Amino acid sequence: SAPSSTKASGDKVAKSSKDVDTVAWDYPFTFLPVYAGVAKFAKERAKEKGVSLEQTNDNGKPDVQASNLDTLIAKKVPAIVSFPMVFEALETQAAKALSAGIIWVTYGGTLENQSASITFSFEEGGRKLGEDAAAWAQENLGGKGKVAFLVDDTIQLGIERTKGMIDAFTAAAPDMEVVGREQAIDPDTALTKTKAILAKHPDVNVVLGITDGAAFGGYKALVESGRSETDAKTYVGGQDGDLGSLELIKKGTFYRASAALQLRDIGNAVIDVPLAVADGKSDAEASTDVPITLVKQGDALLDEIIAQYG
Amino acid sequence: MSTTVNPRQLARYPLIPVIVAMAIGFELSTGSFMGSQNLLGIATDSATLAIVAVPSALLVISGYLDLSVGSTYALGAVAAGWLASEHGGGLLTCVLLSLLAGLAVGAVNGFLCCVVGLSPFIVTLGTLTAVRGLAQQFAPLPLTSFGDSFAWLGGAKVAGLPSPVVIALLVVLVAGAILALTPVGRHIYAIGVSREAAYLSGVRVRTVPFTLFLATGACAALAGAIKASVLGAVQSGTAGSGFELAVLTAVLVGGVALTGGSGTLVGVVLGVAFLGILQNGLTLVGVPTFWQQVAQGLALVVAAGLAYLAPRLEALAAVRPQAARRTTSEPTPATT
Amino acid sequence: MSTTVNPRQLARYPLIPVIVAMAIGFELSTGSFMGSQNLLGIATDSATLAIVAVPSALLVISGYLDLSVGSTYALGAVAAGWLASEHGGGLLTCVLLSLLAGLAVGAVNGFLCCVVGLSPFIVTLGTLTAVRGLAQQFAPLPLTSFGDSFAWLGGAKVAGLPSPVVIALLVVLVAGAILALTPVGRHIYAIGVSREAAYLSGVRVRTVPFTLFLATGACAALAGAIKASVLGAVQSGTAGSGFELAVLTAVLVGGVALTGGSGTLVGVVLGVAFLGILQNGLTLVGVPTFWQQVAQGLALVVAAGLAYLAPRLEALAAVRPQAARRTTSEPTPATT
């Protein structure tokens, strides 16, 4: 649905991208490294476009996110880009924003009430990783071996990634024995959990992480247990495209893949999509879908993403 | 207690000048803080915090502590949300189920802490962890589509005020009345000051805090249900996460001592307002994320400093009227 | 303190039978718990917790509390990681910078809590929030590629033991010696029981806890640096998040009273082991995530129950040897 500027206090409503001096970007998981990555590019883009970028501090709490959005709406920022922790929970805020004449861009999915969206499928990222790992297992292990998943069951994005990853893997490599499914999004926790799994199953072949942070911890646990960094019978893969993980992939270790978000494309979209809406583009025209790509050793994209961090 | 604001009162509630200063600062720097929409927004967002902070404060005054409220909130939200979304539950049944869930957690906490006598800190840290696990186990996926009846809980307006605010006001009034007007109110303080002396005076030193655990559990679950209704969705993994710290912060910043036996409801309400205004103002001003965290941390330290200064300021404020009376040997009536 | 395990000792450390029971249970159900690799793994993972829990325990015994350790850990990790990755810092400079960062946080906490006299709970909750913000602001992106010199900190083996374990042992031994053998050890207990009485006896009631804040800050930062070295990476947003609760849980489950003045280092080490074994065992057995949470919560409640039973069991255990001595008027030797 397009912005309905019917009864809004007209002065603040953006008629073109020139009226948008500020974009408020609301990303609830500020503790994740992805946040800082996207923020870096969004800031650069904002500078280019001459708008200021504002960020919220939701700290992973849905109530705080709703409050902060209420505040932004009351403040009448011209444009909000929000990543809902629970999508349905923000329909009210989105509708309120639209009726106040504020551009509302949904990040990471779509809502009924929105001006446009920036989408990238979480499930797809998980699926790509799961499929690749399964294919590798079929090829290198003859489909027989042990796999451990480092998952996240607490937030919607994590649940979707987890589902994509596990479903794809188990469907394509049904004979692999699942020896662990543990909650871990950061390297610290992942290290501890993987070590425990290794104590019982020292011969785990595949460790898939919900984030690159988690996969990184799993990788460390394997190395610590004496696995050679280039072991041919081992596969570790993660999601997000963190620098440390990408460097391991590039080095040719058994950290073999990451379902990488294109942080620069997303960062740019955070600024470009609301500006496009301000310039009168419709939801369909303005919205962007940023593909998630699985990067592996030798991919050109690998070097490109590493270079982006530079 | 007089109704006019005198220096003594200000000294007793050092958050008042701070809140006023914050309000002026935010208004000057943004021009939109004082808007009625924004103020009402703050009130609505803070309502759930107030609903839980008030019974929690009574619990702390009586010398106990409930850390499990963050998960009880989630459980209450899940219970109500599940009934509303999967079984088309109406307002009343949803709230009732939610309250039952909260009472159950409260009863467990209360039994272990008041009857058996275990450490409230460890026990409620344990239930905080366990109840979150239960809530997630029960509803691993987000619950949505609640239907209009349940939406009324968080969305209705009563006399122009959003229903969460009205419920929060009710909770504050009831608790305030208990504390100020009933013998039980004095018992709560007495138990907090000296459980032994209260016991020897015939105070029900188990029943009273047990009941406060029940009330805290029920209010936490109710707050969760209200927020679920407002948001129209519940996610068991994140709902109310970290809420226990926000509650405890509001209570302590509001001048309730962790050691029990002292504190006022006015202070707690000011503590809730302080946190709500801070959160709102920092977002309004557009402070960058990580600096917001730094500012919130510093604000806590400042609040601790004020709580420290308050009695000293109060003593100073008390000196002047006393000076005139110096010749009489009667000590100044102290203010508890 | 005798070295043989008598019923009295068991009663004093009720975690011992629990840990033994857990070990047997996990071994029977998985067959791989008792492997030396797994046990060493638990020790290594628990080492950072022990390094922080030990000074934190002294702080709690002296009647104070430091919640900021989770963020100080992150700051220490970031400081060391930044120097190692961006400036090729070697082991010594990295550790030094990390310790400096920790000492700085400790000094702020110590100054506000011990010298000014603000509430440790609110102040360190404030620094917990603020320091996390600073760490994230300083290093928003993950830090990696640390170089071999720094990797030595977490990866070296000394006499067959991983370096984190060795460092943890050192911390335990030093703290144990201070507590048991030096005047300051007595002072720490005395301040915790009655700050007033200690002050009037000429004990340095500011300097001692101030120093403990410094030690806690330094150890938290060191733990962060060690973990950064072990992992070869630092994420400022997640490093050590929730660590403060783990530390406090280990300390309290280990039998240190939150009110100060009582507790032993042996208990704290057992508390750390209890948490480490629980975490490891639940993963080994493959308990589903949410039930793991439930189990961890219940374990805390059980630990609280044991802490409650301990003195009662001890009294029972004491009856027998006492009975023989009943005729003498000498009271039972006390156990501090």
Add this chain to the structure above:
Amino acid sequence: MALRVTGLRKSFGGVHALQGVDLTIEAGEVHALLGHNGAGKSTLIKALGGAFQPDDGTIEVGGRSHAGLTPRQSIEAGIAIIFQHLSLVDSLSVVDNIFLGQEQRRLGMVDRRRQREAAQRLLDRLGATSSLDSRVGDLPMGQKQLVEIAKALSRDPVVLVLDEPTAALSSHEIGALERTVRSLQEQGLAICYVTHLLGEVERLADRMTVLRDGRVHVATSLEGKTRRDIIEAIAEPPTDLPPAGPVHDADPPQLQVRGLAGPGIGPVDLEVRPGEIVGLYGLIGSGRTRTLEMVFGRRSRRGSITVGGREVRRATPRAALAAGLALVPGDRGRQGLFASLTALDNALLPAQGVLSRFGLRRRRAEAEAFERLATSLAVHPATPNAPARAFSGGNQQKLLLGRWINGILPTTVLLLDEPTQGVDVRARHEIYKVVRTIASERRTAVLFASTDPEEVVALADRALVMQDGRVIGELAGAALDEDALLHAVHQSDSDLQEQS
């Protein structure tokens, strides 16, 4: 001159506790510091010990003049203090407490052996029987007090200050303490002794300084002074006690205790008739507190308790209160007072429920009740809203008495544990009057425990002598005098020694 205090001033908020006090104590002198409750004695002593800085004035000790002292300076200057509220650390052992802050060191470590030897010598000298390793918190009050004194002596002081050291001691231990004080005096220490027990003043002191409302009222040698003179210096002379009311032997006992037993106690049988005041006399540790607590249901018990002919079955304070029993506990600080709550709350906490209507408190009625109570007990100050901690010891005790004898609660049996501990001459007299009055006018049965034979004689109609948890003798009428009481306990003491 060992210690000279000049022009010392101290106020707390609006309370002027010391208003220019001078005090001089010579070496080799025992100087009694006297005064009514709240006169400022403890405040003066705390200033000497460094508990706080005085507002004005100087403290001269060992030839040096200070505007204020920290505890460390005070200890270094040779001032050793036994505070009124003990400064011991409950969870530490006896040795650790004695050397707290002044540990004997060897290579930076505690020299345990040297400490133990020194501590044992000190305890022996004081006649203390506690073991060096006992937790101080587990010791009876009297032993604690002796540990506190040992701690003071371990510092080789020039000036020794004792703030009501005997309030919790029995005649036995008081004797030992007095001997110690005298030998210290002979060694040339300057001793400042605070007490409300005038017998001690007569026996020990050379000079006295009497404070009134924070000012020096009298400072004089005690030579040729009578007890009357001392009392008059402290307060206006007390009026006579009202006569004891008649006790009718025909009345059925109001409190009847049969076969009461518990750990270390009993079996105890006793009864108290309406209007009768019965004293439990015994040495520290003889089981009086435990007996009272068992009657009140604070401790589990065997045996039967009957009040007004009805048995109190459940052993809980609530059941006891409902039956008409009330206990004023001996440990005022821990078991009685709500230090930070108001005087009104302290005095009326259990009565508020009775006064309330429809579950709501009636403040007017409460205020009136407090006023009546403050008048009848002469509570000073009579301000209902002041926190209890701002009251002096004697007035705190009156608030606790008032909690049960306010005419609102149906108290028919009053249990008092050390009712005048730390209370000044005059207030003590007032408390006796109050107790006598309620016994004779309301026919309340009173059972009180005391360590002071003077008090038992002054207050009791009948005295029961306790030892080792049993009643070993009874004295009444003309046979009830101090000598008889002392004789009763020491008699059996020597009996025991002969047996063993």
